[in-house]
Amino acid sequence: MYRKFGCFRNNPALFLSKRSKTIAKRIRWNPIDISWESVGEQRICLKLSTDPGIEWIIHYEKKKKFIPIHCPWKYPYFQSTLLGPKALHSLYLKDNGIEDMTQMMEHICEVFRSPICEMHIFEESLIEWIIKFQPIIRRVGIRENVITSVESLDRVLKNLKVTESFG
Template sequence: MNVHSAEMVYSHSFEQLEIQNKPKRFKTNPRNQFPLLKLPRVVLLECIENLDVLEIILFSLISKRAKTIAKLVHWSPLDIHLGTECGPQIVLKCYTDPDNEWVIEYNEDREPSEYPYFDSEETDLTVLHYLFLNDNGNAIEDSKQMTAHICEVFRSPISGIDLCEESEIEWIIKFQPTLRNVWIWDDAITSVETLDHTFKNLKVTNYFYLESVSTVEKFQYKEPIPARFLSIRNSYWLTLPSILNGTNSCVRLQDSKLTPKDINTLLKKWQMGLKLRTLEYLEIKSFTPLDVESFTNEALKDLVWTNGDENDGRPTNVEIDDDSTYTLPEVQTVKNLIRNDGMIGSIFEVFEDDNMELCFSFQVWSKQI
């Protein structure tokens, strides 16, 4: 079901939403339904200003006139996240109403005639309000149209998106090339050309997560990737210049091909104040023939450091977003480097994780006076 062919269905859904909480003894006679759209505009605006998020969306889908009217109201901005990893889902949050979330999902659990339908769920922190729409085999395209409609009505951009297919990447580049948070999952990027096109045309201002690049072609990427928090799972292709010349605050790399010598260069450039001025945390996991001691010795070669302990005021997490953080590994001691401006760079003990990868962690912080 797309936005442009849904007027009658959503009109009925809007009426159902209005009466669903009424006692069952009350029956609605279609002849007695209130002619909302026939009210004078001033009165109508006062009425719809009291609707919740799902009601506003359903009202705006009734007709072009209803959409025009809905856009006249200055709604509170929405946080809009479009997810497609586990099926199309649009998650909406309102900054002025943190106790509620609204979720639009597409599924095929019921007969087509039963859609749309509603449900709710209460968690420890919020109440989730669901609107379920029929997945008629074109749910991803329908969710794109619905998201675009919501953005227009509420005058709010998409804040975050999950991308699972190359076509979705191209769509978001054309629709809204700047986003706060982006997750690109396995097999969404199938070539080096697509990867380069994505980095050059999609601007991520906060969190950028990238899984595997699905290509047998071996390649290296040397350009900076602009994002405050960068996390790459299969990062064998990311090179030393990409990190050194970037402005990332946090970088987490798995399956990295960066060597202990590369890490040594990173640390020296940081300590001299020549590079990585905005870095807060760096984590590199790599498969290497070196043992932990040899890896550590090479990474720290010619560096002057002092021992620090867990009680020296070093923060235990890194902020990802306004309401989420990344908890740092727990260690008893660290090796501290001091930059010329007094910033401290703590080198965590190199260790082997459950996947037999060696993990190197480096945190930048300052003591509170």
């Protein structure tokens, strides 16, 4: 189970050195689906098309207001959950803002040589980032009130090519 995404077990892509990235790029990976979701909390999801029952999730959590003194976890922490035939492997990181998430996404895409297939945009700066980083994407969702002007909408429609679903 861990051999497919073995690097996540001990070395999250964010912490890879340049030398490690060079070595990782030489490994022949199966294409993975990379998506950036923002339902409640921000997270990056990785799925193999050859093994749809396994999902790797990198969660970004806002700092909790109340942390018990004898708390069993500190950031970062790793958790695996079995849900029937599905296995979810999660890495929890502290949410230090969009810059950390975009950097992690760039590292993952670089190491696995896979494009982002889906993105939920919740802030206007992400529109600029995705247009510069990857102007062609399969599925995009933009939250209400993110695009506040006709000029912004025009920029998205002219510079971001969505191949499957735009909402």
